[in-house]
Amino acid sequence: MSTTIMQKVDRQFRVRDALGAALVAGLVGLPMLGLTTRDGANGLQVETRWALLAGFIVVAFAGRLILQWTLQRFSFLSKRRLRARPAPEVAGNGALVWVGAACVAFAVLLPALFAGNRYVVDTATTVLIYVMLGWGLNVVVGLAGLLDLGYVAFYAVGAYTYGLLSTHFGFGFWEALPIAGGLAAAFGMLLGYPTLRLRGDYLAIVTLGFGEIIRLLLVNWGDVTGGPNGISSIPKPTFFGLPMQASSDGPTFATVFGVDYSPAQRVVFLYYLILALALLTNLLVSRLRRLPVGRAWEAVREDEIACKAMGINVTNVKLSAFATGAMLAGFAGVFFAARQGFISPESFTFSESATILAIVVLGGMGSQLGVVLAAALLVILPELGRDFAEYRMLLFGIAMVFIMIVRPGGLISHRRATVSAPGVEANR
Amino acid sequence: MSQALQQLINGLTLGAIYGLIAIGYTMVYGIIGMINFAHGDIYMVSAFIAVTCFTLLASGGISSVVASIAITLIVSIVLTSVFGWTVERVGYRPLRGSNRLAPLISSIGISIFLQNMVQLTQGARVKSIPPLVTGGVNLFAGEGLHGGPYVSYVQLLIVIVTIVLMSGFTLFINKTPFGRQQRACEQDQRMMQFLGYNVDRIIALTFMIGAALAAVAGVMVTIYYGVIDFSIGFQAGIKAFTAAVLGGIGSIPGAMLGGLIIGLIEAFWAAYLSPEYKDVATFVILIIVLMFRPSGLLGRPEVEKV
Numbered sequence: 001m002s003t004t005i006m007q008k009v010d011r012q013f014r015v016r017d018a019l020g021a022a023l024v025a026g027l028v029g030l031p032m033l034g035l036t037t038r039d040g041a042n043g044l045q046v047e048t049r050w051a052l053l054a055g056f057i058v059v060a061f062a063g064r065l066i067l068q069w070t071l072q073r074f075s076f077l078s079k080r081r082l083r084a085r086p087a088p089e090v091a092g093n094g095a096l097v098w099v100g101a102a103c104v105a106f107a108v109l110l111p112a113l114f115a116g117n118r119y120v121v122d123t124a125t126t127v128l129i130y131v132m133l134g135w136g137l138n139v140v141v142g143l144a145g146l147l148d149l150g151y152v153a154f155y156a157v158g159a160y161t162y163g164l165l166s167t168h169f170g171f172g173f174w175e176a177l178p179i180a181g182g183l184a185a186a187f188g189m190l191l192g193y194p195t196l197r198l199r200g201d202y203l204a205i206v207t208l209g210f211g212e213i214i215r216l217l218l219v220n221w222g223d224v225t226g227g228p229n230g231i232s233s234i235p236k237p238t239f240f241g242l243p244m245q246a247s248s249d250g251p252t253f254a255t256v257f258g259v260d261y262s263p264a265q266r267v268v269f270l271y272y273l274i275l276a277l278a279l280l281t282n283l284l285v286s287r288l289r290r291l292p293v294g295r296a297w298e299a300v301r302e303d304e305i306a307c308k309a310m311g312i313n314v315t316n317v318k319l320s321a322f323a324t325g326a327m328l329a330g331f332a333g334v335f336f337a338a339r340q341g342f343i344s345p346e347s348f349t350f351s352e353s354a355t356i357l358a359i360v361v362l363g364g365m366g367s368q369l370g371v372v373l374a375a376a377l378l379v380i381l382p383e384l385g386r387d388f389a390e391y392r393m394l395l396f397g398i399a400m401v402f403i404m405i406v407r408p409g410g411l412i413s414h415r416r417a418t419v420s421a422p423g424v425e426a427n428r
Numbered sequence: 429m430s431q432a433l434q435q436l437i438n439g440l441t442l443g444a445i446y447g448l449i450a451i452g453y454t455m456v457y458g459i460i461g462m463i464n465f466a467h468g469d470i471y472m473v474s475a476f477i478a479v480t481c482f483t484l485l486a487s488g489g490i491s492s493v494v495a496s497i498a499i500t501l502i503v504s505i506v507l508t509s510v511f512g513w514t515v516e517r518v519g520y521r522p523l524r525g526s527n528r529l530a531p532l533i534s535s536i537g538i539s540i541f542l543q544n545m546v547q548l549t550q551g552a553r554v555k556s557i558p559p560l561v562t563g564g565v566n567l568f569a570g571e572g573l574h575g576g577p578y579v580s581y582v583q584l585l586i587v588i589v590t591i592v593l594m595s596g597f598t599l600f601i602n603k604t605p606f607g608r609q610q611r612a613c614e615q616d617q618r619m620m621q622f623l624g625y626n627v628d629r630i631i632a633l634t635f636m637i638g639a640a641l642a643a644v645a646g647v648m649v650t651i652y653y654g655v656i657d658f659s660i661g662f663q664a665g666i667k668a669f670t671a672a673v674l675g676g677i678g679s680i681p682g683a684m685l686g687g688l689i690i691g692l693i694e695a696f697w698a699a700y701l702s703p704e705y706k707d708v709a710t711f712v713i714l715i716i717v718l719m720f721r722p723s724g725l726l727g728r729p730e731v732e733k734v
Contacts, residue, residue, distance in 0.1 A: 027510040031477040032549045035484070043558060044483045147529060194719040202718055204463065204532065205669055209711035212666070220704040350662065354536055361533045394544040400537025405522045408530040 014072075018065040025060030029053050096412070100369050107275055111268045118264055121271050125339065127379045128274040129332055134359040134371035135281045136328030141357065142366035143289065144321035145301030146196070147204040150211025151356055154184040154326040156218060156348035158333020163231040163343050164224070173237035173338050177331060184330025185323040192322040196315055211353055218345040230344025236266065237273060237338045270339050277335060281328055282368060288324065297321050298366075351393070358396070362403055363411055370412035433567065433577040435695045441583040441652070443691020444590035448645035449668035450675070450683035451597070452512075452638025458614045458678040459634050462528070465535035466515050468665015469542035470639050474508040474646030475656045476546055479555050482650070493560055497585075497651070504643040511542075512639025516632050539661075546658040556655045561585060586648045593644060594684055601680060610634060614678070663707070667694075670714045676727020685725060 034053035037044040107124070114120040133155060140148045161180035165171035171179075195206045218225045225231070236243070242253045253265065288294040296317040300307050307314055337343050359378060363370025378396070403411070449471050456464040481500040490496050519534040564580035601607040613620050613630045621627050649664075650656055671690045675682025690710055697709040717724070 024510060024514060027507060028514055031480055031507050032473070032545060035480050036550050037480055037483050037555060038551070039553070043486075044479065044555060046480060046483050046487060141529075145529075147532065194715060198718055198722055202673065202722070205666070205673060206711075206715055206718065208666060209670070209714055213708050213711050216705065216708050351540070354540060357533070357536070361529070365529070390548065391544075393540055394548060397537045397539070397541030397544060400540065401519055401534045404530050404534040404537065408523060408526040 014065060014068045017068055018061045021064035022057050022061035025057050029056045096369055103372055111271055118267050121267050123383055125271045125274055127376050128278050129336060130359055130375040130379055131372050132278040132281050132332045133329060133356045134375050135285055136325045137356050137360050138371055139285055139321050140325035141360050144297040144318055146318055148207045149204050149353055150207035151329060152348045152353040153211040153214040154188060154329035155333040156214055157184045157187050158330030159337040159343045162334040162337045163234050166235050167231055177334050180334045181327040181330040185327035188323040188326025189319060192319045196318040211350060215345050215348055230342060232342040234337050234341050239269060274335055277331060293320055358400055367412040373411060430577055435699045437577060437579055437583060439692035439695030441586050442694060443688035444586050445645045445648055446668050446671045446690050447684040447687025448590060448641045449664060450671040450687045451680060452642050453669050453672040454677055454680060454683040455634050455638050459631055462531050466538040466542060468661035469539045470508060470511050471642040471646050471664055472661030473511055473542060474504050474643035475650050476550055477504045477507050478647040478650040479557055479656060482557050501647050504647050505640045508643035509636040509640045512635040513632055516635040543658055554655055554657045559654055560651055582652050586652060667710055670710055673724055674717050676724025679726045682724055682726035
């Protein structure tokens with residue numbers, strides 16, 4: 001509702017407003033910052049931290065004052081509201097393509113640039129896992145506009161499929177990969193079929209519930225999943241059948257290629273493997289977008305009723321998006337299990353789902369490049385400062401709120417149809 | 429038979445708590461059509477406020493149980509509603525009129541923030557307080573403590589407080605001017621604006637009322653279990669939301685009914701089938717209900733107009 005009457009903003013108003021903010025800060029801060037309970041000799045004991053509370057109130061007061069002043073000075077809000085949105089450009093155009101190409105080139109050269117630095121390559125591998133998950137979820141959330149809060153469940157299905165197949169039946173990475181992807185997609189259909197007819201918010205809560213069901217099954221079904229202890233000693237992927245090991249019964253990578261074995265080879269191999277998987281994902285998704293089914297995804301996102309009127313089977317369209325996203329998560333899960341060599345329900349909690357969703361949303365829903373940026377940001381930032389790790393999730397929450405307020409469309413705002421009729425506003 | 433009655437009592441107690449939290453979800457959904465994802469964490473915050481308050485009162489020498497519960501309830505309701513207001517002001521109001529996902533994401537952000545804030549400021553360890561209300565009654569006297577169904581005074585307190593609160597709340601929504609404005613806002617916000625009502629204020633108050641009811645649930649849980657930690661909001665939140673959806677989201681009697689059903693399912697499932705899978709049961713039932721009655725038990729079917 002943007003029809004609020006403009007209030008006269010003068011100094012008195014700003015001070016009153018900031019005092020209000022300080023009052024709220026005081027009331028909110030009192031039970032959290034001002035008071036805390038510690039385990040004492042006999043039961044809990046209350047501790048006070050008045051200085052911290054006072055500091056918080058002052059910060060809230062000053063912050064609100066400065067914010068109000070800035071908003072007024074640059075009339076930031078009113079201008080932004082009035083300015084017309086730029087006309088949608090044709091997708092696949094502009095500088096973004098070059099940035100994307102540069103990113104790929106950098107990713108390919110990275111192990112050479114940081115040769116011998118195992119840590120960098122390891123971190124980059126983690127980034128790529130999240131990039132792949134983000135691209136997978138992007139199909140569901142960004143393209144089809146379905147809010148999936150239990151995406152990690154499909155990731156878990158993939159990881160556990162490989163974990164179980166390899167430890168019990170001796171399946172290799174490459175054999176398990178399609179099976180796990182198919183199984184995850186099947187789970188996606190199983191969940192999607194009854195729920196995709198529902199409204200978006202119901203879908204959110206059902207997927208959230210599904211994520212929890214899978215996690216609880218993993219924890220409690222100890223005979224099969226190993227319970228909280230998980231599955232360990234999962235074999236690593238092989239290079240066309242050649243294991244990356246120091247010694248083995250048959251030929252290894254090192255003996256066949258006549259090089260000395262070093263653990264770094266495996267790290268680099270894993271890196272290129274996930275890079276290849278991620279690039280394949282990207283190729284698949286960007287091709288799918290141009291197929292009728294991809295256009296139907298975006299159409300359903302923009303206007304479901306119009307789609308129904310045009311004779312599109314909305315349920316099937318959503319189901320295909322859901323299954324595609326689930327399959328990609330399954331692939332990523334297999335890689336995760338193979339890379340870690342150990343999986344447990346700990347890795348598949350709701351906060352993981354929230355992280356992947358945050359990558360998609362922060363990056364800009366529907367934007368492939370945005371996902372890369374956001375994934376890199378969210379993985380590398382906490383790595384940069386270990387002291388900061390304690391506050392990581394706290395800042396993460398603040399960043400989610402802040403970016404949504406400042407840029408409701410995400411870092412690289414891409415929420416527009418891939419194709420649009422001339423003269424028709426694709427944005428809503 | 430005796431065990432079934434016992435589970436009925438336990439389930440009702442649990443259901444009362446879920447019902448209280450579910451009302452917050454259903455009211456917010458009714459008025460702005462969005463899930464308040466941070467609501468479960470608001471409930472968690474209120475439980476922490478209750479622990480702090482009980483500890484303060486105990487060290488302050490207030491020994492009367494009634495007084496300390498009453499004071500804690502008031503303090504917790506007041507402070508928690510400020511949290512509710514803040515959530516609306518920070519996560520929802522700036523995003524009014526933008527796409528539907530944006531406020532949901534921002535409320536997930538607030539939920540993550542609240543959990544980690546409590547973990548950092550109050551500590552990650554489990555907080556426990558000594559039981560305040562002890563004792564209870566055997567329904568069929570003479571069978572001994574372990575014989576008949578046993579109703580502890582805490583359970584009695586929770587059920588009575590919930591019944592009183594819910595009836596008062598129903599009257600409040602149906603009879604007072606604010607209740608009328610709130611219901612009118614659910615139907616047509618723009619018309620309310622034309623009539624000169626401050627819609628933002630009504631929405632903010634709705635968040636505060638939801639938070640106040642969650643605060644009561646938080647205090648009750650603190651008394652009931654005596655043990656809380658920073659992560660209790662998530663589980664309780666999704667269960668209460670499940671309850672709200674089950675009863676028909678947007679419907680206040682539906683939220684109460686849904687809460688009771690979820691509580692009963694949980695108690696009976698844990699007692700007769702498997703305690704590990706009681707949460708799974710809740711979600712499976714939610715999915716089944718949504719398949720066959722997408723508008724919930726007491727909800728009206730929603731017709732989407734172009």
